[in-house]
Every structure is written in C-alpha cells, then in structure tokens.
Amino acid sequence: MEDIKRQGNASDHLANERTFLAWVRTSIGIMAFGFVVVKFSLFVKQISLLLGKETVIQQTGYSGILGIVLVAVGMVTSVLSYMRYKQSEGQLNSGNYRHSSLLITVLTSFILLVSILLIVYLFKSI
Numbered sequence: 001m002e003d004i005k006r007q008g009n010a011s012d013h014l015a016n017e018r019t020f021l022a023w024v025r026t027s028i029g030i031m032a033f034g035f036v037v038v039k040f041s042l043f044v045k046q047i048s049l050l051l052g053k054e055t056v057i058q059q060t061g062y063s064g065i066l067g068i069v070l071v072a073v074g075m076v077t078s079v080l081s082y083m084r085y086k087q088s089e090g091q092l093n094s095g096n097y098r099h100s101s102l103l104i105t106v107l108t109s110f111i112l113l114v115s116i117l118l119i120v121y122l123f124k125s126i
Contacts, residue, residue: 012097016088023081026107027074034070037063062121066114073110077103 041063080103091097 012092013089016085016092019088020081020085023084023103024078027078027081029074030077031071031074034067034072034074036067037070038067041067066117066121070114077107080106 084100084103087100088097
C-alpha cells in the first residue's frame with residue numbers, strides 16, 4: 001500500500017465523511033432487512049392464527065434467528081464504519097493516509113454467505 005505524504009484538505013475530509021455516511025446507510029439497510037425478516041415471520045404466524053390453522057407455511061424458525069443476526073450485523077457495520085471514519089480522519093490530519101479494504105471485504109463476504117443461506121432456505125421451502 002502506498003502512503004500519501006500530504007495533509008488532507010477539506011475535500012479529503014468531506015470524502016471521508018461521505019464514505020462514512022454511505023456505510024451508515026448500508027448498516028441501516030441491513031438492519032431494516034433483518035427487521036422485515038423477523039416481522040414477516042411474525043406476520044405469517046398471525047395470519048395462520050386468524051385462519052384458524054396451526055400453520056399455513058411450514059416454519060423452521062430460521063427467519064427469526066436470521067433477522068436478529070442481520071440486525072446485529074448492521075449494528076456491527078455501523079460501529080466498524082465509525083471506527084474506520086475516525087482512523088481515516090486521524091491519518092488525513094497527520095498526512096499519512098493508508099487505504100484499507102478490510103471492512104469492505106468482511107461485509108461482502110458476509111452478504112455472500114447470507115445470500116447462499118437464503119437461497120438454500122428458499123429451495124428447501126418450495
């Protein structure tokens with residue numbers, strides 16, 4: 001990785017802030033998706049009670065767990081993005097910025113894993 005040996009100017013700091021805000025939007029999106037997954041599971045249970053049936057759709061209980069995990073991952077993403085924002089801010093102030101793609105790699109890997117699990121879950125439920 002190449003070091004940049006100049007102190008960050010206003011546009012660098014604004015770019016850092018925009019990146020942080022994009023990560024915040026991403027974390028909110030992940031948490032919202034988790035919330036929807038949990039609420040949809042509860043909605044299916046309520047519909048089955050209204051129809052007087054024990055279960056309308058065969059439920060394995062994974063949707064509640066998956067939803068909670070997604071909300072937790074959104075929270076962790078928010079915390080990690082704040083830590084990265086502060087780290088970048090310090091590097092810009094000291095004139096020694098080093099790029100890191102660790103957060104991007106970890107989040108992309110998690111999204112890939114969740115996508116695979118959702119595909120497997122959906123194939124088993126049809």
